[in-house]
Amino acid sequence: MAEGLRAHGWTVHRIGEFFPDDGQDVPDEVWITYGLERSWVPLSKDGRIKTRDLEIRPVLEREAVLFHLDNQQLPTTVMIERLVARRDAIHRAVAHGGPAAYAVRRDRVERTWP
Structure with missing residues (x-):
């Protein structure tokens, strides 16, 4: 997915580029923190992430x-x-600020947390 987004002009940082073993053993809170410390916006395929404290x-x-x-x-x-x-x-949601989690749906971006 990263290369496809890059082909559309997106800047994408894959956790596998920064952590060993393609980031497979990196807890979500670690890669999320790593990205946020660099002012990156995290994107997950797993919507359940927002329900885990x-x-x-x-x-x-x-x-x-x-x-x-x-x-x-x-x-x-x-x-x-x-x-x-x-x-x-997505850009409008980022500009609006957080804390927030958004689902990217077929027809819209919808706030799902908090």
Whole structure:
């Protein structure tokens, strides 16, 4: 997915580029904190992340914004299309500030937390 978004002009930082073993053993709160410390906006395929206190805490503490797809079973091409189509709404949500989590849905970006 990262390369597809990059092809559309997005700046994408994959956790696997910064952590060993493609980031497979890195807890969510660690990579989220790592990204937020660099002013990156986290994107997760897993919407449940917002319901886990330990994982959402860095977003809360930094008054940041996190995005997640509403369906992690989508084909990669559909995920990319959905994110690209909602780019302006994503930028508006980031500008609005947090703490907040948003689902990127087929037809909209919707705040899902808090």
